[in-house]
Amino acid sequence: MSAPTRFDRGHTDDLMSFLAASPTPYHAVANVAERLEKAGFRQVAETDAWDSEGPSGAASGSGGRYVLRGGAIVAWYVPEGAAPHTPYRIIGAHTDSPNLRVKPLPDTGAHGWRQVAVEIYGGPLLNSWLDRDLGLAGRLTLRDGGEVLVDVDRPLLRVPQLAIHLDRTVTSDGLKLDKQRHLQPVWGLGDDVREGDLIAFLEEEAGLPAGSVTGWDLMAYPVEAPAYLGRDRELVAGPRMDNLLSVHAGTAALAAAATAAASGAPLTHIPVLAAFDHEENGSQSDTGADGPLLGSVLERSVFARGGSYEDRARSFAGTVCLSSDTGHAVHPNYAERHDPTHHPRINGGPILKVNVNNRYATDGSGRAVFAAACERAGVPFQTFVSHNSMPCGTTIGPITAARHGIKTVDIGVAILSMHSVRELCGADDPFLLANALMGFLEG
Known part of the structure; x- marks a missing residue:
């Protein structure tokens, strides 16, 4: 990918439209599905048989597919000739917000x-x-x-x-x-x-x-509609950025990766978007990250391509997930609440989220994966670590890593006013995140 230009207005405008059209997780996944349909993806019913004899080829063969369940969606694109043991590259996010x-x-x-x-x-x-x-x-x-x-x-x-x-x-x-x-x-x-x-x-x-x-x-x-803010309109104020900003970026990246693959661009893995519900209250539901949805979809995809349990194990061993969620930009009025050497800034690019007590799933090898994705996309990135006296929150990252045995890296976009009715992000950062996710899915 070529290096992105500063502040892609079209992407940010589209994010604002997506936020306004997605007041609930159910609306959000319906909008994601509509966008993926336009990119050639087709819905697969969980109650159907996932084999070549099923409706529309079910989940075997190449192409884009998705599963909808409540306020969650899992979508994936199988490139031509993918083996049953082909690993996945997963963008994880969540559709719910405090309300x-x-x-x-x-x-x-x-x-x-x-x-x-x-x-x-x-x-x-x-x-x-x-x-x-x-x-x-x-x-x-x-x-x-x-x-x-x-x-x-x-x-x-x-x-x-x-x-x-x-x-x-x-x-x-x-x-x-x-x-x-x-x-x-x-x-x-x-x-x-x-x-x-x-x-x-x-x-x-x-x-x-x-x-x-x-x-x-x-x-x-x-x-109240999302809006640009600031002298140079370099900020965006709006609802539910935590975490529809990541859902929107992940959808754009998956659709772009699928379009490129359909045009002949090589993919050595299967790109996936997993947008879960109920992250804000612990993820323990049938549509949450701590539920069986993602594992079931990935396993059934392996088996639909003629794979065995051994193929499933090989696939998961080579899989990487980027858990994308919002994080904290340094607050100008409360700078002492942040780690003194880690001050993520608005419009400074996506953040790598690190916590050695596994509130985030990132380790050194995961950092290398994200650094390579950002380098490929020509995107700068920053690092977030909490102040030692202020324990951080958590994400779907550790849950995904522990539940499925998948290498997981926690990332996101730095914002202010997290969990407010109206949050604040940089106008550049959503576009930079989408580019980094695209670099990850291509890499």
Whole structure:
């Protein structure tokens, strides 16, 4: 690949469109699938037989395929002539973000207000949800077992902050929010709580018959659009960058690698995108990184190409995964919270994330893999290490390495305001990350 030019506006514009169109994990994977379909990928059902006699050739032979399960997607491209023991190169990411999710009995309220009962998902910065215009989106499950995505993309909900006149110590003692009492959004007026009101409203919004919805997975989200920021528009502010920024970059890299391979570019491995749900609460689900989805897909792909368990073992032994998630850029107002010798900067290129206590999966040999990918792509990279007195978070990286025995390297893009309703990244960095991922899939 040639060295990327600074700030590819088209890629960043497309990221902003992707963020706006993906208010939930279910919408995100639907959008990824649509983009991959345009690149020639085809969906494979987990309930079908994965052999040449299955529908559309199922998962044998060459070409691009993907599996959708809830808020997760695994996509891969098998190059022409790939052997059963051909190793994989995996881009790992996650589709979920901390937010407010609707409870099973959503209709509540008091004192003349109608409210929606919500539960806190993951670890959001709670104060960032106050006084925001919120939409509502998610997945509706129908009486016949079908599913419909819904998105009320307009100001519908709001979590009103208490006026300073009623909390005189807030500026001196800081804001204290009770997750149960203070985060329930309002969405109308009325003295009576009408059971079924919210779901009936969503049925109408989605054009569904009354009473047809029997299950739901719904979440609030800010309707304010992503935007460029700064004197020279060198920053981007927007929602859910953790971690749809990586999902978007990984999708672009996989589609580009598949297009190049279809045009005759050699690939010595099988490129994969694995975008999981539920990273923000531990990844322990059937669509999370600690579940069986990735291993099942990779194994079935080996066996669909006529492989044995020995081929599976050989394939996994040669496989490498880049776990791509956002990390912390040095904060100008809190520089002392960062390691004094590791200060990742906005627009300085993707970061290599290191933690010797295995909160990240990177080791020295993994660093060499990422360095080679960045060199191939002409992309600079930085290194992130946490301050010793402030233990870092973790990612799907250690989970992937431990569960599948796959060499894994933790990387990402440095941002500010992580877990806020509105996060901040550099306008160059998404494009640089996508190029680095492309270099990894090609290498």
